[in-house]
Amino acid sequence: MDFRIEHTWNGFPVKHEPVLVRLNPGDGGVMMEVCAPFFNDPQAPPGEPGKPFNELWNHEVVEAFFLNDVTEQYLEVELCPHGQHLVLLLSGRRNVWKQELDLSFKVSREETKWEGQALLPWNYFPPNVTKFNSFAIHGSKGKRSYEALYPVPLHELQEGQNPDFHRLEYFKPFSFQMLLGEEWKQPESDLWLIEKSDL
DSSP states (O other), X not given: OEEEEOEETTSOBOSSSOEEEEEEEETTEEEEEEEEEOOOOSOOOSSOTTSBOTTGGGSSEEEEEXXXXXXXXXXXXXXXXXXXXXXXXXXXXXXXXXXXXXXXXXXXXXXXXXXXXXXXXXXXXXXXXXXXXXXXXXXXXXXXEEEESSOOOGGGOOTTXXXXXXXXXXXXXXXXXXXXXXXXXXXXXHHHHHHHHHO
């Protein structure tokens, strides 16, 4: 399954080669692949490549969100061209209950583009994922660019509105059966069972 991020968060066409996010079956999960322009702006985060880095969204990243829209449980995955990553589990809009989970993530980078591969274990996905969105961020200060696979529709923009990737109402229908076949059933997650028992 291929997704191209062709618009800014508010619906305008991007002015560069679109970021490509590809989802494939993986060993024990989903392989998320990224092919994106490399802006090198802002500079690399100070965190060690291959490790989680808190607040990675302040740097150059590509993100994917997998949502269970009945209970607003979702997985947020952020991948950085410098090798850092961030995995957040959320229950309710912006309500992070688990973060900085480990991820098998590999990056190859050239002067003007980068590619990454991350295996997202089934344990990280909330039950019954039904919606998806993907985002890309790059640039510093006044040149910061926020891009979305499914942006806020132009006719719904409000004056002074800022980019917000947690507008779950704009996510679009998604099914793992499209990737893995109609008979496939999503494995139950120990992590999400723990979260449910804590509520």
